[in-house]
Amino acid sequence: MGAKLLEAPIDVYRFEPGRDAAPRYERYTLTVEPHTPVLTALLKIRAEMDPSLTLRYSCRSSICGSCAMQINSKSRLACQTPIGPEIERHGRLVVEPMRNQPVLRDLVVDQAPFWRQYDRIEPHLKLDPRHPMPEGKPNPMSPEEVARFYETPRCIACAACFSACPAVEADPDFPGPMALAKLYRFVVDPRDQAHQDRLVRIQTGGLWLCLRCHLCTEACPKDVRPSERIRDLKELAIAAQGGTEPGSRHAIGFKENIRERGLLQEMKLVRQTEGLAGLVGQAGQGLRMRRKKPEITKKPRAIEGLDQLQTLYRELDHPAEGEP
Numbered sequence: 251m252g253a254k255l256l257e258a259p260i261d262v263y264r265f266e267p268g269r270d271a272a273p274r275y276e277r278y279t280l281t282v283e284p285h286t287p288v289l290t291a292l293l294k295i296r297a298e299m300d301p302s303l304t305l306r307y308s309c310r311s312s313i314c315g316s317c318a319m320q321i322n323s324k325s326r327l328a329c330q331t332p333i334g335p336e337i338e339r340h341g342r343l344v345v346e347p348m349r350n351q352p353v354l355r356d357l358v359v360d361q362a363p364f365w366r367q368y369d370r371i372e373p374h375l376k377l378d379p380r381h382p383m384p385e386g387k388p389n390p391m392s393p394e395e396v397a398r399f400y401e402t403p404r405c406i407a408c409a410a411c412f413s414a415c416p417a418v419e420a421d422p423d424f425p426g427p428m429a430l431a432k433l434y435r436f437v438v439d440p441r442d443q444a445h446q447d448r449l450v451r452i453q454t455g456g457l458w459l460c461l462r463c464h465l466c467t468e469a470c471p472k473d474v475r476p477s478e479r480i481r482d483l484k485e486l487a488i489a490a491q492g493g494t495e496p497g498s499r500h501a502i503g504f505k506e507n508i509r510e511r512g513l514l515q516e517m518k519l520v521r522q523t524e525g526l527a528g529l530v531g532q533a534g535q536g537l538r539m540r541r542k543k544p545e546i547t548k549k550p551r552a553i554e555g556l557d558q559l560q561t562l563y564r565e566l567d568h569p570a571e572g573e574p
């Protein structure tokens with residue numbers, strides 16, 4: 251006996267720039283089995299109800315990454331997302347094109363912004379011509395070295411993370427989660443001879459614009475966990491160069507504030523991040539904040555249990571042997 255059938259109302263974004271005055275949503279109602287992938291439903295709509303519906307896909311097996319779109323406001327692969335749970339959770343299915351990339355037509359976007367950022371990180375091994383690899387034989391790596399970037403080769407470049415990222419939306423100069431995860435992969439690859447240079451450049455090339463919201467990790471269909479790779483890059487950048495610019499100084503200052511009192515000392519953190527000149531530049535804002543919250547300029551009283559917190563810091567800074 252087949253699975254119970256489901257009546258699925260599907261609202262699909264329709265828009266052709268240059269022809270349509272504004273986007274609209276077209277409703278199609280299909281009778282499907284709950285496990286039917288969204289992509290299969292869209293192809294059925296196109297085959298049986300509306301041949302003008304435009305979408306991109308290829309493998310139908312979560313491999314090629316072409317069918318990424320917004321499904322009930324989340325960046326997902328259409329071929330990997332079954333309809334039943336979506337209808338159960340939201341009462342309907344809304345399908346829209348990916349965000350942060352201009353719409354070409356209906357569900358198809360121009361991925362140029364995504365690929366531009368990918369090119370920016372120079373995603374290939376850089377070798378020192380004075381020490382070339384033996385011909386036809388790549389330098390061997392130890393299993394431990396490979397394990398450092400075990401997740402990133404799983405990426406299928408679907409751009410779901412790029413679509414989900416609010417930092418990309420806020421600042422087109424932000425490289426985006428996928429480009430940074432790939433950059434991490436080259437920075438920790440012992441065969442790459444430009445990793446120091448890569449770290450120096452990314453410090454001012456958008457690394458610190460990441461908001462740490464983890465929406466990219468939630469969106470990634472291959473569990474690459476880009477937000478964790480961005481965190482790793484930040485740690486490597488600080489270990490290699492210390493606080494060389496506001497982003498890294500803010501991270502170091504934040505950590506030290508918490509270690510010292512268990513609380514943020516806001517004025518102190520601004521000074522640590524921006525330096526004295528920056529503090530002067532933000533004097534107006536500081537005075538407004540002080541009027542609203544006079545205690546901001548005082549050193550806060552240390553929290554209860556600070557000694558336990560500091561013990562945690564010590565253990566994190568000097569893990570016992572055998573611990574990561």
Ligand code: FES
Nearest residue numbers: 309310315317329
């Ligand atoms: S069609 Fe290839 S990943 Fe969905």
